[in-house]
Amino acid sequence: MLAKLQQKYKLLPAKEKAQIIALTVCIVLSAYGFTAALMWQEMFEAEKMANRKANRIETRIGKIVEPKLSSDVSETRLKKLTDELAKSTEALDVLTKRFIPIDNAARLQELKLDVSQLSDDVNLKINTFEVIGIEYKTDEEELSEYTDTRRKYYQRPYFAIEGQGKFYALLNFLQALNQLDNIAIIQKITIERGEQGQLLVRMKIIV
């Protein structure tokens, strides 16, 4: 077959030979260009994808640094602290169980009544009885500020009482005050000698 073609080619005139050579060269160049273009495209795409992936790794992952973890932060310590908090809260509950809840006006009034009756019982005449430091909360939002109930123990409402009586009446009053169901602690007291053996007393009773 090839020999036949060769023979035919040899018999062709020079001009036609040149034309065949030119045509063959054009076809070869075109085929090469087409193949090369396809391969270039493929190579370019592969390189682009690889570069993109590399850039993605660089920007999104970057340098991986191993997190530094302290041995103080652990589940064991959390549990230990939780237990400790539970114990301290329990101990605090014991200490504060006789305090009036801050939003419980009924209990406050009951205590006020108890203190008044107690002064009558021990014959301590009360001249002035004021309840100071009560802040009424209108809604739950304001009350939520007091979710940390510990704050109320540092700034409690108190009774400001002015009265007069004998020393032992005062002493009984003070001792009996300690026996009430709810707590009533005298934080400040001023005693002045009055006329006829009477003592003028000014008290600040924390409730």
Add this chain to the structure above:
Amino acid sequence: MSKTTPALAKLKNSFSNIKLPELSSGGLLVLQSGSFGLRAAIFKTDKDSAHSYASIKAFALSRQVDFTRAIAEIIQQLRKEYGSVPKRCVLISPSLVSAILSLPVSPIKPKANGDMQELIRWEIDGAQNDDAKQWLIGSMLVERGYLTADQREEIIAELHLRQDMGGDAALTCFGDLAVELKYLTKEQLQECFALQNKLVDVEQDYIFGYQAELSENADDQQFSGLSDEVLATGNDNQTNHNWLVSGLARGIRKHWHGAFALNGLKLEAFYPSNGASFSALGLRSEDNKQCLLEVHTSHLVFVQGSNKNVKHISSKARHDGNLTLDEVLALCPENLNQDYDYLYIYSPDDSLDELSFALSEHLNIEVRPLVQAEPSFSLPANFSASNLLPFIGVANHFLNFSEKGRACSVKAKDKEPPLWQKLTQPKVMISMAATVVFSIAIGFIVWMQMNLATQEERLVGLEKRWSEENKVKQQYSKVQTEYAQLSKQITELESEIKQNKKLSKYLKKELLPAATTVPGALSAIANSINQGVIIEQVHLQTDAITIDGRALKTSNASEFAQKLNENLKPWRYQVGDTQSVAANDATSEKVFLNYKMRLEIGRRYFIDEDEVNDKTTTNKEKSE
């Protein structure tokens, strides 16, 4: 002893017959072609006391018509006989023409080879036709041994007779008539025709070798007889110089070169058969003037010259039949005896004694035969040793053991042009450019394929890395988040615990103790009052107590303070600053006491040892 001696002699003899191949590949193989076929002789360099020379070592011949097969047969024979065959070869061929030409070219300024070739081709044109008779089929058949000289005479006579008769018989050729007369076979005739075709080139495209005439003065040899002025200026005043030239058809040269190459031999030069023995004559005679008559089967060659140069060379075809005096005299000048003492005749196949005598008588000159002694090795049957003289002459000339001017060779292959010239040929440049473009194109494809494979491999690697690092990063992130949450929880718990402790401390230390401290402190104050003291005002806070009163005497005040300090210890108070000042006025109840007193009582932050002891004792008692 008598038994061992013959055995030893036999062994010694057998060892002496063993021919080991020569270790060295040096030497020269000289070949001669002709109608007879191909002859070859191996030459080696020998030395005697005066000078070096090439000596013949082995000889072989082949009657093959085909060049390549003839050479192969020769090599085989020589190997068998001598052991090894030199690679370098020269060939003596009747296909070469020789002439002395007067050329306008100075030996000191030779022209370029191309120009010399053109010049010689132009000048030698007439000389080429004289040798044509040597290729007549009759001469070839005689030289090849298929016909005797008498048979040839007979055929020619018959041929003339038929031509005279006319008719179809007049058209009969020499070869056909020889076959018809059964002097040779058709195959032998065809063989000679084939040989004729191989040895004669019809295209007449010749390549020439040339040799300038050397100076005859022995002392002036290196300057070729030129003067100081000529050598200094490079201008040769002499218009023409004699050049010995030889020519060979390119086609024949190509055939021979190919045949030698196929047999692994390197053919280096061609020498003409005509005048080849003149070079050998120079090895035997030191006469300043020498002349030689070569008698060949088909023609005569007359060579005149000196011990350095060939001065004249002419050839003439022989008449049919035996060589006659007239034929020789037609070639030799009558006055030969004026310049030459001897006329040498080289006729290897016939001694020509009668002719020599007649020639000597006629020319009045001594005629000497140029013959070669029998060599040490055996020659083929009916082969005269004198046939070796052209071999000896050419070998010594080629190896520079005889004067260069006595022969002229044609190079077996044109000198290769320099590499840059080869490379700058348009075809070569186009081929190189095409090769470079092709290589670049292929290289580009290969590079793209390799880069593609690399990038794909890189992408796979990056995908894997992305997957792994992403996983690790997520794990680290999860750990960090959990750690932060845990840390936050722990911090919050610590804060809660701290606040609880703070509140607990506040309640225990400050707020709750006040419930018992105030009544207790008041009782302690009441219990500390003595007869000489009146309390006017008590101001009691959690941290401090201030007492104002009156005392009858300072001792009463001090006693009160001292006792008060003791009574307040359980309630963790202590008496601090005290003041007793003489009073000028009475109390609100109109009681006058001499001194006003003021006590400042503060918190007690240390524990007395007595108190500790007391507490320990109390605890023990309680436990009991």
